[in-house]
Amino acid sequence: MTRKLGKRAVALMTALAITVPAGLAPGPVLALVFNDIRIEGNAQVEDGTILSALNLPRGQDVSPGEVNDALQRLQNTGLFETVELIPEGGQLVVRVSEYPIVNQISFEGNRRVDDARLAEIVQSRARRVYQPSQAIQDAQTIAQVYAAEGRLSARVDPRIIRRSGNRVDLVFEIREGAVTEIERISFTGNRAFSDRRLRDVLQTKQAGILRTFIRRDTFAPERIPLDEQLLTDFYRSRGYADFRVQAVAPEIARERDAFFITFNIQEGPRYRFGRVDTVSEIPGVDASLFAEQNRVRRGAVYNPSDIDTTIRRMETVAIQQGLDFVSIEPRISRNPSSQTLDLTFALTRGERIFVERIDIEGNTTTLDQVVRRQFNTVEGDPFNPREIRNSAERIRALGYFADAQVETRQGSSPDQVIVGVAVEEQPTGSLSFGASYGVNSGVGLNASLTERNFLGRGQTLGLQISTADGDRAAGINFVEPFFLGRDLRFGFAASYNETDDLNSDYDTRIIRIQPSIEFPVSENGRVELRYRISEEKLDNVTTDSSLLLQEEAGTRLTSAIGYTYNWDSRRTGLDPLTAYRFRFAQDFAGAGGDTKTVTTTALAGVESTAWRQNVTLRGEVEAGAIYTYGDYSTWILDRFRTGNRIRGFEPNGYGPRDLVAENQDAIGGNYYWAARAEAQFPIGLPEEYGIQGGLFADVGSLWGLDDTSYVTPGGVPVTIDDDMYVRAAVGASIFWTTPIGPLRFNFSQTIRKEDYDEEQNFDLTIQTTF
Template sequence: MSPLYRTSSRFMFRWLSLLLLTISFNLHAFATTIDVIETQGLRSMSYQAFLDRIQTQPGSNLNAETLSRDIRTLYQLEYFEDIKVYESQSPEGYTLTFEFTERPRVNSFSVEGNKRIRDEQIEGVHTISRNDIYSPELVARAKESIRQLYDTRGMQDVLITEEVTFREKSRTYDIVLHVDEGQRARIDNFIFDGGSYKRSEYYKYMENRERRWYSWITGRGNFSRVKAEYDTQRLHQFYLDRGYIDVHVSEPEYLLQESGNYIIRYEIEEGERYRIGSMNFRGYGEIATEEQIRNAMLLEEGGYFSSSDLHDSIVRITRLFADRGYANANVRPMDSVDREEHTVDFVFQVIPGEHFTIGMVDITGNNKTRDKVIRRQMRLLEGDEYSSSAVDESRRRLNNLRYFDELTIQERKTGEPGEMDIVVDVKEAPTGMFTLGIGYSTVDKVVGTTSLSQGNLMGRGQTLNFSLEKSSERMYYSLSFTEPFLFDRDINFTTSLYDQIREYSYYDDHRRGFSITLGRPLFDDVRGNIRYKYEEIDIKGVSDNASQTVKDMAGSSRTISITPSITRNTLDNRWVPTKGTRTNLYFEYAGGKLGGHNDFYKYGATHSIYHPLVAKLIGAVNVEARFVEGHSGQSEVPSYERLYMGGINSMRGYRFRDIGPKDPEDGGDSVGGYKSFLTNFELLYPLTADGNLRLVTFYDVGNVYDRGEDYLDSVLRSYGYGIRWLTPIGPLRLEYGRKVDREPGESRSRLDFTIGTMF
């Protein structure tokens, strides 16, 4: 049986065959009906998918032009080397048979010989997968991507060879890349010929660095041609950001040393430095004032020109208009360069575009979470004027819920003039967790934990949590419930029950009670809360060797308190913050007309700042001041209600509750103070893209003072480093602190470790 249509993968043969096919079918019967369509050799798609891609169908009339278009469509898929079409008569009727010769595919792909780079790192750069259509170009691209990966690690001599085996029966290829890693080269030095700036200034823009003694750990100083070529562009940007608009930076020159390492040389022609002459603005109409636009500018008349500041200024002006409903605002800078006076004049043409209001907020992907839980976090709703900042704030608030693995907020035009929809698309994350585990802390030693929590109860956004912790020195259980929007109003309600027994050196402290908290927003990012707490305290098991202070507080007592507080929170991430601030002011009043046995008041303030520094480094500062005093005739506050410090959550390098006034009769243990001060300085470096694993270095300053001591009269200091990891069962912290102000006989340092427990 000879084919009605046959083609090879060559272009000319293919289209010549289509022409012959057309002539052949024109000589065929005028209205032949196709009864059956069959396929042979079709593996890349199902029979139905094949029929969906062609117009020729069973029951239709045979048409040469239609069949020719179908063949072209199939070739455009790039799945096939050859296609033949046969006609035949069978008991079922007139039959067309498509015979396919598919392009070979990849059966397997592997890399061998890689020792310095892990398999998963190589898998992250190449693009070959099983069942990909094979081509020499596909293999070449994979080799080049792997070579560039080795280049970034300083291995310029890497040799990658391919071993390709063709399986005739399955028409597939097995591909093996053999890697000979060669020797690692490093950068000994840089030369910046013609550059007038310090090397440290250039390094703020460059990716390459010269080697150091610790390069074998960090990889600093690995020679990379790719990075060196990119650094040419970065150095050019460095000068543009300082006003050198005529700068020229040469391509890198690589000077090979006898050691096998390199010196990289850049030749720089700086040129003259330019200032901003005048800045004028057009097209803003009555939407904004010129003063508001100038305040958004990072460039100043008379100041040096900066390319980055120009870009950021345009973004800020655009955002100014986008926050007033002009979602498609555009700003076009027109410059005039005076090379004699070395100035640049700018005219910024503002094109506001159309003003938009919100038509509909469309929420998709939430199978469990109710729409209202998402909508109440939105800063934009139906009928509101569009605002770019409101979109960003909505995204931040929704992310902080931690209900979703993926979240996107997009604008969608409705077709109506001046109207757009906001589309919130989510992919829900598991919010329930049951945990059985064993943790450890230097305070409570080995800790057994059981917890059951649901962070999005029945999709309502409510939180229910039960936890039980047991260690050799502490037993604690709690049950809490939170409704973030009480009666569908922005009022948070939390109630909790708890019971805790903690063993100290000379006594046991047993506490149980409950608390109720109500809160509501006062201003943007500011919430006010008020908490009622009822607590029963039982000091028992007092040792005969305990001090008189400890013996005096033995027995049962009751504390009833009310604590109003104000919190301002602008952190970008509740769990792993990288920027923003959190401030808390509180005042706790206990006893008096509230009842109970303990009459005191506590007040204090905490302020934390997170700010991105260079590269991925994050700076953090926490400042805390606390005070406690008795009232209603109770001058002495019970020791268990006083202030303490020490441990992984305050002054690292010191034992838990080790800092404070000491009682000589109690073996020198702290009996608590009446005022305290603490400052923590931290540098955080994320090791993962999500920031859940971070290195930390710290410097702590603080102390606890008695009544007769002057506040801040003396401070204790410590420093150290550690690692933090947000795990599924809770936060892990391993931090080593070393004392600066060590008393005689005190330990010099302390290693604290916690995992899977809450403090």
């Protein structure tokens, strides 16, 4: 901002005057005749421009009203600060004062929006004529920018500072004001779910203790339709088929520093499915084959996704049977008295329409084939509206595009349609730096570079480096999600990891290469096949360690093939309240290398909500076993170690242990099992604080060694107790979602342990990227 000259001038005032000879007023209106027009005061504007705006004839009668109209036309050009029309006999004197030239434009008081951004949005320009109307419009535009950021109380005043040579500096004085936050979101008409639970559904959030960081607490009118849809989907997926949002009432406080939003909703009754039938209205088509695909069960809570899933399955059967243009029409009949819905899936003949072509535009980097392979429909296939909608969702789910619209239009004939795909690309690469903290591992740093759409082919390429106290790792991974043009996910990973006295008196180094391929075997199930080759080294084993570990020191090469079966109900999302997952994996080592083991692990888990979905319940059971063959015996890098399978114990804090060794090493085990139960629930704080409580209980064991006996150098025989001893712990947790990442505080107490086990009664974990 340039130096002010004494005091700032106020906004320019426009002076309009018509001087009429005294003899002409009052009295009857007399005509005026001007044989000449003389213009004074103009330096930048040509005489011709002024005469054109006046548009007064010479030598002809004109009325005072016409003179006034001419004055208004001249003033409305916006070129002059003052205008005077002075009749002097047969001459009209036009005396003007031109608006000054804008010397420079500056902004004062802006901290949230920088000068460069403001300069782009204002239309006033330096070295052009100053126009008060444009300056006022620019001030309003600046205020709108602040309003979009939630500062509705922002005020912008245009001021001018006069300079010599008929120049002015234009200054926009900005008072940004505070963010106009959403102080409260409330609901009327809700009985089944609390305000707290419904606020969790919305994208809009109310202000809380973290209002400085949570930006969704500002009111954005464009988010209201999305919030309405989220509420509707939430209720209807839980049986409330008649639910609707009757009104949304946003109110702003008198001081314009707070919003209050009220959703007026109508829940309606909760329905269950009643009679469910499948009928065919197409001659020659048997409905029984389609009825086998029905996934809607009598007595189940109404859920539109169940109907949608059944329709998709029936449409798949129609395609497999070569039945084109079959439409599955769900017909619902309400029974308010019993609060049930009778459902009939009717097979009807649809219109005979074909896909003429698929047009893709807007993808400057992403190859057409990446978008096209999201369609199960190709040119010439019968048109299936549902399949087109599903394809659109798959395109959006890629994450490559800021916007993706899929629409159909009339083709070259009435029975042809053209599918148009318009996408807007967005950056798909990320460079992140992160920090982690654990009570045992301390502070760690990590960095990663990831490109999710490598070379526009839809491939993923990632590089990772991390370091923590006693643990360093680096890795590279590559994923081709559509290998050989099919739904085959090819992956390649290579990693290097070394530990240096990480809760142990030895060091390890592992170099691993692992290619894999994954494919679907059902709607919710996928299988991964993999091969792993790795070099594992155990060294720097101290003399205080178990003689068993000292004998295991060295390097081994592992060559293994394996598979993993994953089943996850969340892939189809049929039940919004409960999710199940199951994993079973086996690795067979011995196809070359030094290791000869069969490693088997399994995990089953469930997560559900209760008490009006305010409480989340989780349960998991897992187990593992290692079997050897030939004359091979497992070593520490083969065997299972405790990790965090049972909370309340340190890493390597339980399991077989050599009590004769000076440091009483944890040896690991060939077998383990663990069961975990957990509840997460609100603790009375406003949900926008992101703080919840939890209770947990863990139980399990780690046991079994191939070699349990050795003889000390002094000739003393030693036997390591590797029996299965059950450990158990209970505890409480605090979950806190913070701007720097999710924090979890665990406070635990063991209730069953061995004397030599190592407890850990408190644990804090955090993971974030920035």
